[in-house]
Amino acid sequence: xxxxxxxxxxxxxxxxxxxxxxxxxxxxxxxxxxxxxxxxxxxxxxxxxxxxxxxxxxxxxxxxxxxxxxxxxxxxxxxxxxxxxxxxxxxxxxxxxxxxxxxxxxxxxxxxxxxxxxxxxxxxxxxxxxxxxxxxxxxxxxxxxxxxxxxxxxxxxxxxxxxxxxxxxxxxxxxxxxxxxxxxxxxxxxxxxxxxxxxxxxxxxxxxxxxxxxxxxxxxxxxxxxxxxxxxxxxxxxxxxxxxxxxxxxxxxxxx
Numbered sequence: 025x026x027x028x029x030x031x032x033x034x035x036x037x038x039x040x041x042x043x044x045x046x047x048x049x050x051x052x053x054x055x056x057x058x059x060x061x062x063x064x065x066x067x068x069x070x071x072x073x074x075x076x077x078x079x080x081x082x083x084x085x086x087x088x089x090x091x092x093x094x095x096x097x098x099x100x101x102x103x104x105x106x107x108x109x110x111x112x113x114x115x116x117x118x119x120x121x122x123x124x125x126x127x128x129x130x131x132x133x134x135x136x137x138x139x140x141x142x143x144x145x146x147x148x149x150x151x152x153x154x155x156x157x158x159x160x161x162x163x164x165x166x167x168x169x170x171x172x173x174x175x176x177x178x179x180x181x182x183x184x185x186x187x188x189x190x191x192x193x194x195x196x197x198x199x200x201x202x203x204x205x206x207x208x209x210x211x212x213x214x215x216x217x218x219x220x221x222x223x224x225x226x227x228x229x230x231x232x233x234x235x236x237x238x239x240x241x242x243x244x245x246x247x248x249x250x251x252x253x254x255x256x257x258x259x260x261x262x263x264x265x266x267x268x269x270x271x272x273x274x275x276x277x278x279x280x
Contacts, residue, residue, distance in 0.1 A: 030189045031062035034182065038159070041178065042171045046140065046160040048074065050082075051190070052091050053153050055208035058082050061155070080277045083211050087144050089232055091154050095146055097183060099175045101167065102142040102158075106233065141166045145175060147183045149190045157182070210276050215261065223257040226250060230266060231273055 027033075035047045048063035063074055082088050086105040087095070095105075145157035161167065175182075211231070215224050222243075229239045236250045243250070263269055 025185065025188060026192065028193055030185060030193075032064075034185055035062065035064065035157075038157075038175070038182075041174050042143075042159070042167070043165075044143070044159040044161045048158050050078075050156045050158070051149065051153060051194070052088065052156065055092070055205040055212075057204050057207060058088070058156075080207050080274070083207050083277070084231070086233075087146075087156055087158075091146075091156075095154065097146050097148050097154075097179065099172050099179065100144045100146065101172075102144055105144065139163055143167045143171070143175070145179070145182060147179075147186050149187055149194070153190075155186050155190070207277055211273075214273050214276060215257065218260045219257050223253050223260070226253040227257050227261075227269065230254065230269060 031049050035049075038044075038047070046063075046065060048065065049061040050058040051061055052058050057078055060074055060078055063071075065071055065074060077085075086102060087100075090100075090105045139162060140160040141163045143159045145159070147155040147157070149155055159167075211228070214231075215227055219227065225243055226239055229242060234242065236247050236254075239245075239250045240247045258264055258269070261269070261272060263272060
């Protein structure tokens with residue numbers, strides 16, 4: 025405590041409770057790029073996975089989407105945060121995302137270690153600022169219910185430590201850079217120039233990995249109406265598939 029090395033020591037402590045191979049800590053500050061606080065990724069190629077995630081692919085991540093919806097502190101399996109059709113989505117066909125159907129969420133960010141199961145520890149730091157500790161281990165072993173119980177039992181301690189660290193070192197860790205919401209703005213505004221409000225709602229839920237049934241449930245409309253909005257949106261965007269929709273969306277994320 026009181027040291028800039030606290031994140032590293034915290035991860036070492038957690039490893040005494042639950043075995044895992046990789047860990048990273050990110051801070052989410054509203055609709056902006058996440059701030060990386062720590063990772064033990066090696067070699068250098070894997071470090072590029074962290075950079076790619078922070079640069080743009082975080083906007084597709086179920087944890088980030090759950091955070092925007094008010095995710096509470098707790099311990100979660102990544103697959104429990106994902107929308108109902110996320111595993112069958114076309115995300116993996118896009119820029120900076122590599123196909124990997126064996127992954128929990130159907131894709132892996134370029135250079136991100138593959139074949140892992142992820143466990144997420146969410147910690148509220150202050151206001152709407154949330155820390156994510158992501159722990160990864162080989163899917164051959166996975167995380168057990170006992171692992172979740174063990175981590176949940178020490179969640180108050182994890183939270184106290186991270187809040188103290190953030191209060192003392194958070195501003196310094198961010199390098200004084202203000203939150204950058206351009207990626208999330210692009211997501212929120214995608215298609216608005218040519219689509220109706222409802223067509224925008226439908227396409228955004230498609231991009232988040234929702235099925236037609238889930239979209240209908242979330243918007244309070246029938247599956248047939250969802251399909252009509254999707255067909256009209258695709259026609260206006262001059263595309264014919266979900267993969268083309270994702271490709272078009274990710275092109276809009278290429279910021280200078």
